[in-house]
Amino acid sequence: MTLDDKFASAWANLALVELRVANNSSFESRNAIIEQVRDSALRAIRLNSSEAQGYVALASLQFYYDWDFRAAESSFNTTAIPFTRQVNCVRWISTFACS
Numbered sequence: 001m002t003l004d005d006k007f008a009s010a011w012a013n014l015a016l017v018e019l020r021v022a023n024n025s026s027f028e029s030r031n032a033i034i035e036q037v038r039d040s041a042l043r044a045i046r047l048n049s050s051e052a053q054g055y056v057a058l059a060s061l062q063f064y065y066d067w068d069f070r071a072a073e074s075s076f077n078t079t080a081i082p083f084t085r086q087v088n089c090v091r092w093i094s095t096f097a098c099s
Helices: 008-023 027-047 052-066 069-080 087-098
Strands: none
Touching (some): 008 027, 008 052, 052 069
16 A cells, blocks of 8 residues: 555644644653644645645644744634535634634
8 A cells, every 4th residue: 555645635634633642742742743733734735725624733733832823813714714614624713713
């Protein structure tokens, strides 16, 4: 079996899973995981900028770990407008909106 390194959805979902791992990691290992999340999310966006999940992962990282609320809002707004039919994305956007 070979892996498709150009499959944007896989990179985006990997970033979202890595966010969960970071939430449950020790402080010492969290920074390395966060950089993996950032790399995976940005790679997903570069591969397919019309897919919402990469933006959702990036926005979540910006909001919860970078505390860069303007950047997170911008990423979520990029996601929110064309992708509101994707259930996972709507869930993340509503979580952000309530914060």
